Amino acid sequence: MRYRITLAVFSTLILMLFAFATPLDTPEKLGEKLFSDPILSQDSSISCASCHIPGFAFCDTARVSKGVGGRLGKRNSPGITNMAAREHFFYDGRAATLEQQVLMPIQDTVEMRATLPQVLERLRRHPEYDAAFRRIYGAPADQEKLAAVLAAFVRTLETSNTPFDRWMMNKPGGMSEAAVRGREVFMKKGKCFDCHFSPDFTGDEFRNVGLYTGRRNLADRGRFDITKDSVDLGKFKVPGLRNVAVTPPYMHNGMFQTLEEVIEFYDQPNQTVPGGFNRDTLLNTPLNLTQQEKADLKTFLEALTDDRFVKLNDGR
Ligand code: HEC
Numbered sequence: 001m002r003y004r005i006t007l008a009v010f011s012t013l014i015l016m017l018f019a020f021a022t023p024l025d026t027p028e029k030l031g032e033k034l035f036s037d038p039i040l041s042q043d044s045s046i047s048c049a050s051c052h053i054p055g056f057a058f059c060d061t062a063r064v065s066k067g068v069g070g071r072l073g074k075r076n077s078p079g080i081t082n083m084a085a086r087e088h089f090f091y092d093g094r095a096a097t098l099e100q101q102v103l104m105p106i107q108d109t110v111e112m113r114a115t116l117p118q119v120l121e122r123l124r125r126h127p128e129y130d131a132a133f134r135r136i137y138g139a140p141a142d143q144e145k146l147a148a149v150l151a152a153f154v155r156t157l158e159t160s161n162t163p164f165d166r167w168m169m170n171k172p173g174g175m176s177e178a179a180v181r182g183r184e185v186f187m188k189k190g191k192c193f194d195c196h197f198s199p200d201f202t203g204d205e206f207r208n209v210g211l212y213t214g215r216r217n218l219a220d221r222g223r224f225d226i227t228k229d230s231v232d233l234g235k236f237k238v239p240g241l242r243n244v245a246v247t248p249p250y251m252h253n254g255m256f257q258t259l260e261e262v263i264e265f266y267d268q269p270n271q272t273v274p275g276g277f278n279r280d281t282l283l284n285t286p287l288n289l290t291q292q293e294k295a296d297l298k299t300f301l302e303a304l305t306d307d308r309f310v311k312l313n314d315g316r
């Protein structure tokens with residue numbers, strides 16, 4: 001018994017020391033801590049990091065993630081690196097800013113299932129978090145401040161330490177010859193760059209690659225649910241492709257397990273998913289890539305992985 005008490009006192013002291021050594025004195029640091037804390041979910045079982053796993057470029061490895069009580073969501077959890085320059089959030093673009101976005105999973109009845117008053121009350125009663133909000137903002141936690149710290153942390157997840165970026169800047173450690181050839185395929189024959197452009201490989205547009213047929217796992221209407229405009233039926237936000245090699249499974253419904261499968265799909269869209277409604281005309285004709293071109297394209301996509309994720313995922 002005495003041993004246990006000593007241990008408890010000792011570990012509390014260590015924790016306090018640790019807290020003292022890394023004070024939560026910026027929105028980013030506080031946001032990072034809250035991101036991994038299940039305190040934001042109804043029954044304190046799920047954190048943002050449960051579905052956005054730091055080692056996998058902040059995505060989930062499951063086809064769809066489990067929320068509170070094991071409830072399954074309907075979309076694949078995307079990696080959330082390089083969000084700072086995005087113009088819309090979610091596959092259907094239903095949030096216009098990160099500040100709006102970050103409060104939604106907390107209140108989503110499938111994901112964290114909490115209410116804002118409940119969560120804010122907990123944060124105000126939590127000595128470390130209460131002190132942190134007061135230190136940073138001079139006032140206790142409220143909805144805006146919670147949104148601000150979470151969004152501030154998500155904005156820190158920019159990743160440009162990649163072979164691709166070094167190659168662009170003529171620095172050592174750039175792309176292999178295969179990746180350079182793959183980039184050519186990406187830019188020209190593969191037509192990938194027509195939709196996946198800009199430094200993060202997305203133009204932040206909504207496009208239709210033909211993954212809506214109305215049947216089974218292809219029944220998500222995407223952007224249409226927000227605009228109710230029939231031209232948007234089956235359109236999804238073009239995802240950025242940085243770190244894509246460490247974020248399987250792929251697409252809004254997680255239907256492809258590997259980059260090879262994604263490339264096969266783009267090579268022969270109508271053969272892989274027949275009858276895709278309103279498929280973009282760019283994908284009307286098969287690409288007919290050679291085996292070499294497909295392999296090079298995959299090597300190029302792998303060259304978009306930030307160094308911080310490469311080691312973690314070695315030997316997978
Ligand atoms: C139960 C799993 C789950 C939890 C918990 C969760 N997310 Fe997500 N997140 C998702 C899914 C699934 C999507 C995509 C949903 C969609 O597009 O409709 C998403 C999308 C996002 C996006 C938008 C990405 C983009 O490309 O537009 C951001 C940013 C994000 N989440 C941050 C967070 C933060 C911050 C938290 C914690 C407050 C959180 N998520 C909690 C599953 C989760």
Ligand code: HEC
Pocket residue numbers: 078079091186190191192193194195196206207208209211235236237238239241244247249250251252253262263266267280282283297
């Ligand atoms: C017409 C526009 C368009 C073209 C052309 C296009 N894409 Fe996409 N891409 C999209 C959209 C939209 C999505 C999201 C679809 C979804 O989730 O249902 C996507 C998703 C992806 C994903 C999955 C990302 C993830 O995190 O789930 C990869 C990988 C990808 N594209 C690579 C490519 C490659 C490689 C090419 C060229 C061979 C290409 N794309 C051509 C629009 C396009």
